Amino acid sequence: MQRKRAVIVSSAAVAALFIGVTGVGVAIRDDHQDAPAPPTARVATSAGLPAPGACAAGGTPISHRFAAGGAWQMCWRIDPHAGLVLSRIRYLAPGRKPLPVMKELALGQLEVPYDTGLDTTRDITEAGFGGRSMITRSAVDCAGQRIDASIPNYGTGTVGGAETRAVLCAEERDTGLGRRSSYRGRDAASRGHSFDLSTLSIVGWYEYLTVYSFADNGAITPRLGATGVLSPKDYSTDPKWGSSAAGGAVSHSHNAVWRIHWDLGGPQTVQEYNAAFTGRTGPKAPIVTGSWSPLTHETTRRAAPRRFWQVLGPHRNPDGHRISYTIFNDTTAGHGYDTAFSQHNPCELYASDNLLAGCPSATVPQFVSDHQPLSDVVSWVAVSFHHVPRPEDRAPMEMHWQGFTTTPFAAFPGNPLAQAEAVGE
Numbered sequence: 001m002q003r004k005r006a007v008i009v010s011s012a013a014v015a016a017l018f019i020g021v022t023g024v025g026v027a028i029r030d031d032h033q034d035a036p037a038p039p040t041a042r043v044a045t046s047a048g049l050p051a052p053g054a055c056a057a058g059g060t061p062i063s064h065r066f067a068a069g070g071a072w073q074m075c076w077r078i079d080p081h082a083g084l085v086l087s088r089i090r091y092l093a094p095g096r097k098p099l100p101v102m103k104e105l106a107l108g109q110l111e112v113p114y115d116t117g118l119d120t121t122r123d124i125t126e127a128g129f130g131g132r133s134m135i136t137r138s139a140v141d142c143a144g145q146r147i148d149a150s151i152p153n154y155g156t157g158t159v160g161g162a163e164t165r166a167v168l169c170a171e172e173r174d175t176g177l178g179r180r181s182s183y184r185g186r187d188a189a190s191r192g193h194s195f196d197l198s199t200l201s202i203v204g205w206y207e208y209l210t211v212y213s214f215a216d217n218g219a220i221t222p223r224l225g226a227t228g229v230l231s232p233k234d235y236s237t238d239p240k241w242g243s244s245a246a247g248g249a250v251s252h253s254h255n256a257v258w259r260i261h262w263d264l265g266g267p268q269t270v271q272e273y274n275a276a277f278t279g280r281t282g283p284k285a286p287i288v289t290g291s292w293s294p295l296t297h298e299t300t301r302r303a304a305p306r307r308f309w310q311v312l313g314p315h316r317n318p319d320g321h322r323i324s325y326t327i328f329n330d331t332t333a334g335h336g337y338d339t340a341f342s343q344h345n346p347c348e349l350y351a352s353d354n355l356l357a358g359c360p361s362a363t364v365p366q367f368v369s370d371h372q373p374l375s376d377v378v379s380w381v382a383v384s385f386h387h388v389p390r391p392e393d394r395a396p397m398e399m400h401w402q403g404f405t406t407t408p409f410a411a412f413p414g415n416p417l418a419q420a421e422a423v424g425e
């Protein structure tokens with residue numbers, strides 16, 4: 001197969017594809033005819049969308065509108081450590097004003113400790129997901145648009161130069177049946193769709209696919225997929241550390257932490273929802289009661305059944321309820337917390353090994369130890385995957401996934417896509 005060629009899109013064509021920082025255009029990748037035809041992934045488009053506003057230095061605006069009318073706008077950049085960083089994230093429900101959701105979203109750390117206690121890595125701060133760790137995308141691993149970025153050969157690029165490579169994949173994905181109702185004898189149904197932005201990074205023996213899925217209904221799902229090769233240097237014949245069927249490969253964890261700096265149009269507050277069985281039974285089912293508890297100061301929290309967290313902005317929907325987003329994270333991580341909330345501090349970027357100049361704290365528990373009041377909220381969402389290797393994981397390893405979802409809660413008085421649903425015959 002021939003090498004992929006770069007096509008420079010004119011400023012007029014950019015209006016129908018990706019908006020460049022200066023309006024001059026962005027390089028995308030176009031396959032020769034002998035490349036596999038991509039699936040039915042729609043091109044990301046910004047046509048008809050309001051300008052998302054200026055991106056910070058190094059950022060590039062990108063927008064996408066779904067056929068049903070919803071849309072997303074944001075800025076993206078590649079950081080040498082965190083890899084793909086998204087900022088100024090806004091959701092546009094059909095016929096409504098843009099909702100500013102997040103100021104920034106990125107990986108805050110990925111730790112891989114091995115069960116023997118003899119080895120661990122901090123992949124974000126020690127190796128980094130950007131720079132030379134970031135893999136150029138191909139038609140095999142990206143069915144949508146492949147977008148160029150200037151990637152430093154070393155560090156931030158101040159020395160050693162940089163090269164332009166197609167590292168960002170942008171594609172719309174059909175997520176299956178999104179919503180359906182036979183209310184009043186009319187079958188209303190529509191399929192769900194998401195706008196996915198992803199990058200691929202190689203660190204040590206693993207290759208990681210960082211994916212941010214932006215659903216047509218306003219939900220956001222960050223995910224991390226891991227593939228590659230099992231570490232040959234982490235080996236044991238002791239069954240406490242894994243299965244002999246996998247040739248002695250040691251079990252280990254992938255402890256990922258995502259950092260969310262919220263927007264929601266102004267100062268935010270946080271509350272936690274819990275529901276529990278009362279031990280009493282009604283006429284037809286056990287009785288469960290729920291409660292909402294405000295989290296007014298910095299804190300770390302653990303996952304529990306029927307528990308989620310809500311970040312509320314200052315504005316209200318037409319029904320008078322405060323606009324918010326919820327965080328669902330039902331996995332228990334190895335960080336001493338599963339979700340944490342801190343007051344924004346520009347030097348607190350990494351969940352551990354945060355060795356930034358002028359920043360006295362290195363870990364999330366230290367960030368929140370002074371229990372500052374919350375008004376400019378940063379959420380740290382820790383999701384762990386404990387990997388007990390199988391024989392089938394021998395190279396190339398099957399992709400395994402971890403992640404979480406954050407969804408609008410009372411951002412709208414009803415389903416924002418209700419009017420866009422297709423009516424069945």
